[in-house]
Amino acid sequence: MREAAFVKQNKDKWLRFETILTNKTNIDPDLLSDLYIEITDHLSYAKTFYANSNTERYLNQIASKAHQSIYKTKKEAKNRLITFFTTEFPLMFHKHHRELLITFLVFAFFTFVGAFSTASDDDFVRSFGLSDGYVNMTLENIEKGDPMAVYKEQGEFNMFLGITLNNIKVALFAFGYGILFGVGSLYFMMRNAIMLGSFQYFFYKQGLLWESARTIWIHGTIEISVIIIAGCAGLVMGNGMLFTGTLPRLEAFKRGVINGLKILMSTIPFFIVAGFLEGFVTRHTEMPDWLAILIILGSLALIIFYYVIYPIRLHKKEQAFTEFKNKIELTN
Missing domain, CATH: 1.20.1270 (Substrate Binding Domain Of Dnak; Chain:A; Domain 2)
Incomplete structure (x- = not known):
C-alpha cells in the first residue's frame, strides 16, 4: 500500500x-x-x-x-532525567545557538588577546594571566624536566573531586554574572580567555607549546567548552531581561532564568568527565601522542555533537512531525 x-x-x-x-x-x-x-x-x-x-x-x-x-508508574520520575538530556534540553538549546556563538566568539577573541599581550610583555602573564607562585612553580618544574608535574602533585581521586567542584563553581559564576544584563557573563568569559591565551603563550615561549597543549587539552577540551556554555547560560538569562519579545518583562526574565539553569544543569555531567580526565588521565604525560590526540578529538566531537549537531537534528525531526500532523488535520 x-x-x-x-x-x-x-x-x-x-x-x-x-x-x-x-x-x-x-x-x-x-x-x-x-x-x-x-x-x-x-x-x-x-x-x-x-x-x-x-x-x-x-x-x-x-x-x-x-x-x-x-x-x-513511579519509574517515570527516573526517566524524567533521561528525557531531559535526550529531548527536552536539546530542543530548548537549539533556540539559543545564537548566544552560544556570541560567547564562543568572545572567548576566542580574548584568548588571542591574552596570547598577543604575553608576546608583547613578558610580565603580562604574571600581572593578569597567572599568579607569580604558579609561574615560578612551573619554571621550577621545567628545570627539573617535568613541566606538567602540577598534575601529579595530588592523589587521583582528591584531584578529580577538587577539580570537578571547582569547575562547577566557575560555571555558577559564569551563569550568575549574567544577571548584569548578560554583560557580566561576557566579562567573565573575557577574563578566563585572557588567562588561557597568556597561559598557552607562556609555554610557547618556553619551547613547550606542543607538550603543554597535548597534556592540558586532554581535560581542557571539555572543561573550556562547558565554561563557554555556562557563559551562554548567563547570556540567555541576561537576554531575558533585555529582549522580552511579546512577553511581560518579568515573565521573559523568568523564562530566561529557567532556560539558563537548564543549560547550566546540562554541563554537570561534562564537568564530571573533565574532572575525571584531569584527575586520572592528564597526569600520564608519558602516554603516546596518538592517544592524547584521540582523547582530545573525541572530547571535541562529543561537545559539538551534543550541543550543536544533535539539537539541530532533533529540531528538524520535531518540525517534520508538526508539519505532518498539521497536514493530517487539514485533510480531515
Whole structure:
C-alpha cells in the first residue's frame, strides 16, 4: 500500500486517539487499550514499509504518549532525567545557538588577546594571566624536566573531586554574572580567555607549546567548552531581561532564568568527565601522542555533537512531525 493511501485510510483513528489522550479525564480504559494496540500495529507497519518517514515519526510520537498514559508508574520520575538530556534540553538549546556563538566568539577573541599581550610583555602573564607562585612553580618544574608535574602533585581521586567542584563553581559564576544584563557573563568569559591565551603563550615561549597543549587539552577540551556554555547560560538569562519579545518583562526574565539553569544543569555531567580526565588521565604525560590526540578529538566531537549537531537534528525531526500532523488535520 502506498504511504498516502495508508495515511488516508487510518488518519481518522489517529486523530481520535490523540483527542482521547489530550482529554485525559474520562478515558475509557478498554477503548484506549484497543486503540493503542492498533496504533502500535500501524507503527510496526510504518517501520517496515515507510522507514524514517514522517508517518513513522508521527506514529512513534503518539504511541510514546499513549504508553506514558497507560503505563504511568513511579519509574517515570527516573526517566524524567533521561528525557531531559535526550529531548527536552536539546530542543530548548537549539533556540539559543545564537548566544552560544556570541560567547564562543568572545572567548576566542580574548584568548588571542591574552596570547598577543604575553608576546608583547613578558610580565603580562604574571600581572593578569597567572599568579607569580604558579609561574615560578612551573619554571621550577621545567628545570627539573617535568613541566606538567602540577598534575601529579595530588592523589587521583582528591584531584578529580577538587577539580570537578571547582569547575562547577566557575560555571555558577559564569551563569550568575549574567544577571548584569548578560554583560557580566561576557566579562567573565573575557577574563578566563585572557588567562588561557597568556597561559598557552607562556609555554610557547618556553619551547613547550606542543607538550603543554597535548597534556592540558586532554581535560581542557571539555572543561573550556562547558565554561563557554555556562557563559551562554548567563547570556540567555541576561537576554531575558533585555529582549522580552511579546512577553511581560518579568515573565521573559523568568523564562530566561529557567532556560539558563537548564543549560547550566546540562554541563554537570561534562564537568564530571573533565574532572575525571584531569584527575586520572592528564597526569600520564608519558602516554603516546596518538592517544592524547584521540582523547582530545573525541572530547571535541562529543561537545559539538551534543550541543550543536544533535539539537539541530532533533529540531528538524520535531518540525517534520508538526508539519505532518498539521497536514493530517487539514485533510480531515
